[in-house]
Amino acid sequence: MIKIAPSILSADFSNLKDELKKVEEGGADFIHLDIMDGNFVPNITFGPPVIKRIRNVTKLPFDAHLMIENPERYIDDFVDAGADIITVHEESTRHLHRTIQSIKNRGIRAGVALNPSTPLNNIEYIMEYIDMVLIMTVNPGFGGQSFISSMKRKISDLKDIIDKRKLNIEIQVDGGIKLDNAREIANLGAEILVVGSGIFAAEDPTEETKKFKNI
Numbered sequence: 001m002i003k004i005a006p007s008i009l010s011a012d013f014s015n016l017k018d019e020l021k022k023v024e025e026g027g028a029d030f031i032h033l034d035i036m037d038g039n040f041v042p043n044i045t046f047g048p049p050v051i052k053r054i055r056n057v058t059k060l061p062f063d064a065h066l067m068i069e070n071p072e073r074y075i076d077d078f079v080d081a082g083a084d085i086i087t088v089h090e091e092s093t094r095h096l097h098r099t100i101q102s103i104k105n106r107g108i109r110a111g112v113a114l115n116p117s118t119p120l121n122n123i124e125y126i127m128e129y130i131d132m133v134l135i136m137t138v139n140p141g142f143g144g145q146s147f148i149s150s151m152k153r154k155i156s157d158l159k160d161i162i163d164k165r166k167l168n169i170e171i172q173v174d175g176g177i178k179l180d181n182a183r184e185i186a187n188l189g190a191e192i193l194v195v196g197s198g199i200f201a202a203e204d205p206t207e208e209t210k211k212f213k214n215i
């Protein structure tokens with residue numbers, strides 16, 4: 001079954017506890033946390049203190065998507081706050097291998113995210129060290145954008161590479177995923193779908209999460 005990671009970027013921040021409960025009840029597999037620094041991306045969101053607070057209100061694993069420059073500076077803070085997976089952008093650090101090592105050394109899962117224009121080749125030599133690749137299907141920074149259709153080929157190319165090299169890597173896809181394109185994206189090889197506005201802008205996020213789980 002497809003794994004669903006609701007992104008709280010489109011949730012009601014004044015009522016995060018209830019929002020988390022709603023998607024947990026709907027069968028969500030992760031909570032996707034979009035961390036933005038106003039530098040790597042134009043938007044600013046939240047950081048470790050918020051994560052630490054919401055850690056107690058749900059049992060779901062926290063999937064932290066760091067859209068920040070030089071994320072190596074903050075790995076310990078995000079692990080200490082309760083992140084179970086940390087994904088860093090390939091474009092955000094000069095020392096990707098070292099950054100991955102510092103995530104793995106803390107005993108949690110490491111992912112690498114690629115902006116739409118970043119080729120898969122850029123992660124060729126570090127793939128054996130990571131647990132997940134996040135294919136961005138919008139430009140990072142905002143929820144509610146449209147899926148970039150040329151990313152479909154990128155997802156299936158990544159799936160071929162993983163299969164050919166027999167790597168143990170999950171493919172996560174993030175951006176513009178709605179009920180009407182989710183099945184097609186899953187069929188290309190995506191195993192974890194991040195859904196923000198598709199769940200939290202809906203009237204009933206619990207029911208919407210169930211629908212995504214049943215695509």
Ligand SMILES: O=C(CO)[C@@H](O)[C@H](O)COP(=O)(O)O
Binds near residue numbers: 065194195
């Ligand atoms: O990382 C990001 C945006 O930078 C995403 O996680 C979005 O929050 C997904 O939102 P939708 O496109 O599903 O509304």
Ligand SMILES: [Co+2]
Binds near residue numbers: 032033065174
């Ligand atoms: Co994200």
